[in-house]
Amino acid sequence: MYRRTGARQSPDGDVDPLLVLPTRAEPPRPAPRRRSSPISSLAVVGGLLLCVWAFTTGHLIWSATPQRGASFRRGGAAAAAAPSLPVDKRxxxxxxxxxxxxxxxxxxxxxxxxxxxxxxxxFGMAADDGVTYVIVVQEQEGQPKxxxxxxxxNARYVFHKNECFDWGxxxxxxxSGQVxxxxxxxxIFMNSSVRGPFIPPYARSGTRWHDLFFNKLSDHVKLVGPTISCEGSPWQGNPKGEWRTNPHVQSYVLATDKVGLDVWVRDGNVFTCWTSMWDVIWHGELGSSLALLNAGFGLDSFMMRYQGVDWLxxxxxxxxxxxxxxxxxxxxxxxxxxxxxLFVKERVVQNDWSFAVQAKKYTEWMEAQASGKPDVVSNVYRDDPKPFRYPRLAWMQVRGPDCWDEKxxxxxxxxxxxxxxxxxLWGHFLRGGAYEGRGFRFTCPYDPMAGQQEEEQEQQQQQQQQQQQQQQ
Incomplete structure (x- = not known):
């Protein structure tokens, strides 16, 4: 993150309207030389010193705009109007x-x-980050530690029987008095199903990753997480029963303050040790966000799509x-x-999903950089492009060359x-052109169900014919 340290000269690069270009006109005659008095000399020197002081202290800035030309303004007003990044709320x-x-x-x-x-x-902890870490190890009976x-x-382990899911x-x-x-x-509450934090290199200086969460909290917003979902859940898993469909911050990582925590404590159900996953989803996953929404507080996330959304x-x-x-x-x-x-799910079942693949690759690079031995010459795609090409190749072959515009x-x-x-040309496209960024287009819409629908219609016709023959 970056902050302005004071008023500075405008970088706009506008043309100075006071600058006069040379012409062929006759040059002006020099004015007669006048003797300057000591008082006027002191005034000039004093004025210059005042300007130097104003520029070095930021109390005076230069501003040039095409509409108003060049002018001097008081730096205080300009500094007040200039946008600034919020101070970390912690x-x-x-x-x-x-x-x-x-x-x-x-x-x-x-x-x-x-x-x-x-x-x-x-990559997520530091002894001087002002955070107390409690790592709860869910112990499974018969499982080795x-x-x-x-x-x-500033971190410690505590051990607990694996019986309450995360919220419990x-x-x-x-x-229990642990905290x-x-x-x-x-x-911040989180679990081990996710990997992170992943911070872009250009944003790693300044604000700590925790404060990316906390800086989104306000008098209005009391719950922040990487993602928000509107996927609902039925009571006790019965799809024909009552549903909760409120938006909720997904609970693999979330942040709140003491006000938000007190809302959950008063709710009485959010932190209960439920033994049924359906109860945990109802009261914890969805119930935590619903309790805050019912109390008049908003939610927020890092998702680009949901910036500025009023979840109330x-x-x-x-x-x-x-x-x-x-x-x-x-x-x-x-x-x-x-x-x-910042955090994404990283589990065996999701190892081939794009965000999980990215997370694993970022992990490799970050580990190599941390060891002082970054690997910048390898390329698994160049080693064997087939696994990356096959899904796209299959899609192209299903579409076929009929609607492909060879011209x-x-x-x-x-x-x-x-x-x-x-x-x-079609052969060249399948072998390499489709993966090289070459321009191409199909001239008809793609309906993946068209062939299946035709087969189903043929099967229905055959069944009808067989039934008619049996009736005869």
């Missing part, structure tokens, strides 16, 4: 951090979860046609990106003029 006047708690629920139920924890400890990473001085476990952290919620002002407006409660944004291509035809939402392809790629038939 930062206290004395420069220290407001008390902040992060509860991380770890369960060793997926091979990637320990990798996610290791990544978080290495995992090789847990060493923690910084967080409630246990408070109710006194009254000692903290800001809170029920017209927005069917967002994304109620599809979970975490499915591959489920977010209006695209997938989430680690740099967009347009040749027009856009004149280096292929030695190909003389559509068959040759």
């Amino acid at each position: 930062r206290l006047p004395d420069g220290t951090w407001a008390p902040t708690l992060l509860v991380y629920v770890f369960s060793n139920t997926d091979p990637e979860y320990l990798n996610n924890l290791n990544f978080f400890v290495k 995992p090789d847990l990473p060493a923690l910084p001085t 476990t967080i409630g246990w952290v408070f109710s 006194n919620a009254e000692d903290y002002k800001f809170f 407006d029920k017209d927005n409660w069917r967002c994304n046609k109620q599809a979970n944004p975490y499915g591959e291509n489920y977010l209006d035809g695209v997938s989430l990106n680690p740099f967009e939402v 347009y392809y040749l027009q856009q790629n004149p280096d292929l003029k030695h190909y003389t038939t559509k068959e040759e």
Whole structure:
């Protein structure tokens, strides 16, 4: 993050209207020389010193615009009007951090979860970040203890029987006396199903990743997370029964403050140790956001699509046609990106989803950079492009050459003029052109169900004929 350090000269580069270009007109005659008095000399020197002081202290800035020309303005007014980035809300006047708690629920139920924890400890924790970390290890009976990473001085492990799911476990952290919620002002709750934080290199200086969450909190917004979903859930899993369809911050990572936490405590159900997943979804996953919405507070996320959305407006409660944004291509035809939402799901079942593939690749690069041995010469695509090409190739072959515009392809790629038939051009397209960024187009819409519908109609006709023959 970047901040302005004071008023500066305008970088607009506008033409100075006071600058007069030379012409062929007769040059002006020199004026007769006058003797300057000591008082006028002192006035000039004083004026120059005043200008130097004004520029060096930022009390005077130069502004040039095409409409008004060049002028001097007082720097105070300009500085007040200039946009500035918000100060981290956790930062206290004395420069220290407001008390902040992060509860991380770890369960060793997926091979990637320990990798996610290791990544978080290495890239998400720091001894001087003003956060108290409590890592809750969900112990499974008969399961060996995992090789847990060493923690910084502001973090510790606590162990708990794996019986309450995440929300109930967080409630246990408070109710058991492991942590006194009254000692903290800001809170982050997360679990080991996600990997992160992933911060773009251009945004790594300045604000810590925690404050990207907390800086979105306000008197109006009391819950922030990477993503928001409008996918509903039925009571006790009965699709014909009552449904909760409110928007909710997905609970794999979320942040709130003491006001938001108090709303959940008063609700009485959010932190209950439910043993049914349906109860956890109803009271915790959806209920946590609903409790805040009912209290008049808003939600927020890092998703580009949902910036500025008023989630108290029920017209927005069917967002994304109620599809979970975490499915591959489920977010209006695209997938989430680690740099967009900071944390993404990383589990074995999702290893081939695009955001999970990106997260694993970013992990490799970050680990190599941290070790001082960045690898910049390898390229798995160049090593074997077939796994990357096959899905696209299959789609192209299903569409077929009938609607493929070979004339347009040749027009856009004149280096292929030695190909003389559509068959040759189509073959080139499938072998490489489709993956090289070459221009192409299809001239008819694609209906993947058209062939299936024709087959179903033929089958129905055959069944009708057989029935007629049997009746005869």
